[in-house]
Amino acid sequence: MKRPTSILNAILVLLALAASGCASDAPPSGGPVDPQPREVLFSDPDSGSVNTSPAKIRLLFSHPVTARQLLYAIHFSPEVDNYHVTVNGNEAEIVFFNPFEANRTYILTLNKSLLGTYTLPFATGARLDTSSISGSVQNTDLSPAASAFVLAFKSPGRNGSMPDMRNDRPDYLTQTDASGSFHFSHLAPGSYSLLAFNDSNADMRWNRSTEEIGLSSYRTVPAGSKNIALRLGGPDADHPGIAACRPLERQLLELTYTEPAEPADIDIREIQIHHAKTRKPVPVLDWYSPVSASASTKIRVLCGPLKTGEPYIITDQKAGTNKVLFYPTRFTAEKLPISISTTPADKSQPGYMNTVWPEIGNTATLSFSQPVTRNAIRSATVLSESGRRSPETLEYELKKIDARTFSIRPIDGFRPGTPYTLSIDSASVNGNPPIQSARTTRVSRFTTADTTNTGGISGTCWSPRGPVIVEARASNGALPHRVRGIQKETDSFSYAFTGLAPGSYTLSAFVPAEGNEQDLYRQKWRPGTLSPLTPSAPFGLHPGNVRVRAQWMADNIDIDIMNTAPRAITPDSLKGGSRIRNLRKQQPPSPQKPEPSLQ
Structure with a gap:
C-alpha cells in the first residue's frame, strides 16, 4: 500500500513544480508590455x-x-x-x-x-x-x-x-x-x-x-x-582535426574544426568518409566556407550518396587524426537559381583588387550562392579591357578558392588605373540555354585603383619575444593582410602596411607557434589545447578600429602582445595602450622601413 501512496505523492510534487515553472512573463491581460529591463530590487x-x-x-x-x-x-x-x-x-x-x-x-x-x-x-x-x-x-x-x-x-x-x-x-x-x-x-x-x-x-x-x-x-x-x-578557437576535442559533423542535407555536411581554417588549409583529397560497419568509402566531391572569404572553424562538404539511418565516420587527415561518427539526414533543400556577386562591384571607381583574399594578390572575385564548376564559369565569363575604342577581350587566369568562390585576373595582371569589364552569363552558370530578349548577363564595370587611391598603417608591436606576425582585417570580414614585424629592440617590432583600400581595419599581432621563417600566410596562431594543457599562442589587439584614408598613413598604431610573459600581466608593463593615433601624408617608404605587405 505504500508504493501507490509514494507514487501519488511524487506525481503531486511534479505537478506543483510544473505549476511553479509555468508562470508567464506576460503582462496582465490588456496591459502594455513594460519596456524597462528586468532588475533585482531587493x-x-x-x-x-x-x-x-x-x-x-x-x-x-x-x-x-x-x-x-x-x-x-x-x-x-x-x-x-x-x-x-x-x-x-x-x-x-x-x-x-x-x-x-x-x-x-x-x-x-x-x-x-x-x-x-x-x-x-x-x-x-x-x-x-x-x-x-x-x-x-x-x-x-x-x-x-x-x-x-x-x-x-x-x-x-x-x-x-x-x-x-x-x-x-x-x-x-x-x-x-x-x-x-x-x-x-x-x-x-x-x-x-x-x-x-x-x-x-x-x-x-x-x-x-x-x-x-x-x-x-x-x-x-x-x-x-x-x-x-x-x-576563441574551435571546440575542444581529444585530437586535432574535425570536432563535429552536422548533416544539413542528404549529401551536404557541415564540419566544425578544432582550429580556424583558411582556404589554403583545406585539401579535399584528405577528407575521408566511410561506412562505420562495412568500411565502404563515400566520395567527397567539394567544399565551401559558409562565411565568405573568411577564416572559420566551419566548412561545408559535398559528398556522394549516404544511407539514411546508417552510421558513418569522417576524418580530415591533413588537419588531424580526430574521427567523428555521424548519421545522415534525409532532408533535401529546394534547388534555387544561382545568384552571382563580383568584387569589385559594378561602377567601382576605383575598384580595389585585393580585398577578399590578400594572399593571392590583385584579383577580382566571383562569388556564387551555390557550388559551381570551373568549366561552367569559363564558358559564362568574359573579361575585357574597356578603355579602348574597341574593348579588347583578355585571356584570364581563374583560381578556385572554394566551390562557391573564385578569383580572376588577366594573364598579365590588372594594370593600375585601367577600366575593365567583367561579364558573366547567369543562364549559362545555371546550366540553362540563353533566353532571347532576357537580360541574363551580370556585368561589373570598374577602374582599378592606383597608389593615389590607397593608404597604409604603421606602428610598433611590443612583444617580449618574436617572430611577430601583424594582421590588418577589413571590417567586411575578409581574410587579413599580413606583414612580418621587423625587430628594432629586444621587445619591439616595427611594421607597415601599404596599398590598403580605404576603410576601417582591426589591427592585431601574434607570435606563431612554429617560430620559423616559413611562408608568411602559412604561419598560424594556435589556440592551445586542454589535453594536454597547452596555452594559446600569444596575441595582441590594438584597441578600437583604425581608419585608412587614401594617400594617408595612419602611424603610431601600436599593438601590445599583453600576455606573453608574466611581467606583461601587470598593467604598468603595457607600452602602447596610451599612445595617440595620428595621420600624416603618406610618403614613399625609405630603405629603413619595413617591407610593404604582399599585394
Whole structure:
C-alpha cells in the first residue's frame, strides 16, 4: 500500500513544480508590455553581507519571472548543490538543503538571458575575498565575444595538481559584456587557470563538442592580473582535426574544426568518409566556407550518396587524426537559381583588387550562392579591357578558392588605373540555354585603383619575444593582410602596411607557434589545447578600429602582445595602450622601413 501512496505523492510534487515553472512573463491581460529591463530590487541577504550562512536567499524582481527561467539562470561560485527554487510573480526564493562552508566567499550570478549583469556576493566569515582578474575575450575573427562565459579554476587544485578543466567544476564564473570584457571580483587569493567558451545556447554550461573555447597564454594567472586576453578557437576535442559533423542535407555536411581554417588549409583529397560497419568509402566531391572569404572553424562538404539511418565516420587527415561518427539526414533543400556577386562591384571607381583574399594578390572575385564548376564559369565569363575604342577581350587566369568562390585576373595582371569589364552569363552558370530578349548577363564595370587611391598603417608591436606576425582585417570580414614585424629592440617590432583600400581595419599581432621563417600566410596562431594543457599562442589587439584614408598613413598604431610573459600581466608593463593615433601624408617608404605587405 505504500508504493501507490509514494507514487501519488511524487506525481503531486511534479505537478506543483510544473505549476511553479509555468508562470508567464506576460503582462496582465490588456496591459502594455513594460519596456524597462528586468532588475533585482531587493535581496536577502544583502550584497556584500558577511558572517552569514543563509538557509535561503530571497530576491525581488522588477518584472515577473518563472521558476524555470530562474533555475537555468543561476550559478554559484564556488558551486553549490542541492537547492530548490520557488517563484511567486516578482518574488523568488532559493532554499538550500546543505549548509555553506565556513569562512568562504560565495557569489550568486544570474545569466544575462534573465537580466543584465547581476552578482550577489556574501561571506560566511568575517570578510569578503577581494582579489580580482580582468581582461577580454575575442571571437576567432577578433570581434568582441559578447556574452561569452569565462571559467576560473583554482591552481593547483584540491589534489595539488593542475586542474582538469574538462571535468572539474570551475571555482568561479563570469560573463563578458557587449565589448567582450570580463571581470572576476571577490576571488580568493591564489592563481587560476582560465577557460572561455561561447555559450551559443545560453544555458550557462559548456557543450564541449559544439561550443568554441579560448585559453590564456599562461597555464595559470595570479589574482590581481589585468588585461588578460583570450581568443576563441574551435571546440575542444581529444585530437586535432574535425570536432563535429552536422548533416544539413542528404549529401551536404557541415564540419566544425578544432582550429580556424583558411582556404589554403583545406585539401579535399584528405577528407575521408566511410561506412562505420562495412568500411565502404563515400566520395567527397567539394567544399565551401559558409562565411565568405573568411577564416572559420566551419566548412561545408559535398559528398556522394549516404544511407539514411546508417552510421558513418569522417576524418580530415591533413588537419588531424580526430574521427567523428555521424548519421545522415534525409532532408533535401529546394534547388534555387544561382545568384552571382563580383568584387569589385559594378561602377567601382576605383575598384580595389585585393580585398577578399590578400594572399593571392590583385584579383577580382566571383562569388556564387551555390557550388559551381570551373568549366561552367569559363564558358559564362568574359573579361575585357574597356578603355579602348574597341574593348579588347583578355585571356584570364581563374583560381578556385572554394566551390562557391573564385578569383580572376588577366594573364598579365590588372594594370593600375585601367577600366575593365567583367561579364558573366547567369543562364549559362545555371546550366540553362540563353533566353532571347532576357537580360541574363551580370556585368561589373570598374577602374582599378592606383597608389593615389590607397593608404597604409604603421606602428610598433611590443612583444617580449618574436617572430611577430601583424594582421590588418577589413571590417567586411575578409581574410587579413599580413606583414612580418621587423625587430628594432629586444621587445619591439616595427611594421607597415601599404596599398590598403580605404576603410576601417582591426589591427592585431601574434607570435606563431612554429617560430620559423616559413611562408608568411602559412604561419598560424594556435589556440592551445586542454589535453594536454597547452596555452594559446600569444596575441595582441590594438584597441578600437583604425581608419585608412587614401594617400594617408595612419602611424603610431601600436599593438601590445599583453600576455606573453608574466611581467606583461601587470598593467604598468603595457607600452602602447596610451599612445595617440595620428595621420600624416603618406610618403614613399625609405630603405629603413619595413617591407610593404604582399599585394
